[in-house]
Amino acid sequence: MAHLDLHAKAEIGKSLAGFALGEKLQSFLHYVDESVDGNKIPWNVDLVNNNEGVLLYKWGSSYGNGYAIFFKNPTLELSFSEQGTLIFIEVGEGYQGEIFDGGIKIGSRIGDIDHALVLDDTEDAHYLADDKGQFIDGIFFFAGGEEVIDNPDATIGVVRVYNYNFK
Incomplete structure (x- = not known):
């Protein structure tokens, strides 16, 4: 059963905040206070x-x-x-768990990630990179949308763990 854990460590492509990718919607419904049908009320950020x-x-x-x-x-x-x-989990302010090795958390400097990163400037997201500079699937970070070399002090505001292959 789904259980929110603000201190659970992220697992790339697997879990975040105590939730595991691949879990079913039904196990989360007990959290819901309000439901909105997008066929009746169009999406807007408000x-x-x-x-x-x-x-x-x-x-x-x-x-x-x-x-x-x-x-x-x-x-x-x-x-x-x-x-x-469940195909992605995205956390921001209030999440206290480690999102990457080395004590990296929401609010940490993007420059403190001890792994190669590549910026996808269409989304302003930083992805982990392999030795050829290719994206490593399963996790990305939002930290200001600049190259790490240009702004290593940018702080991580949001992280997403994902696997879009689940049906």
Whole structure:
């Protein structure tokens, strides 16, 4: 059963905040305070910004089908496939667990990550890189959207652990 853990260490492509990718939507429904049907209420960022608890949003067809659960505190998004399988977990403010080896957490300097990073400037996200400079799937960080060499002091504000291959 799904269990929020603000101190759980991230596992690349597997888990974050005590939740495991591949879990089913049903195991998260006990957290939900409010539900919004995207076929009746179109998506807008105010739905999340004005959320005071735990919001379940069912994506309408214009954004593809699926579900998302948004927590207000800590800042947390769980995204599910159309079949109700957890495909990504994204955390921000309030999450205290280690997101990468070496004590890297939300609020840490991006320059403190002891691993090669590559910036995807279309998303302003930093991905771990292999020895050929290719993205390593399973995790990325948002930390200001600049190359690490240009701003190593940028702080990590959000991290996402993902596996988009789940159905």
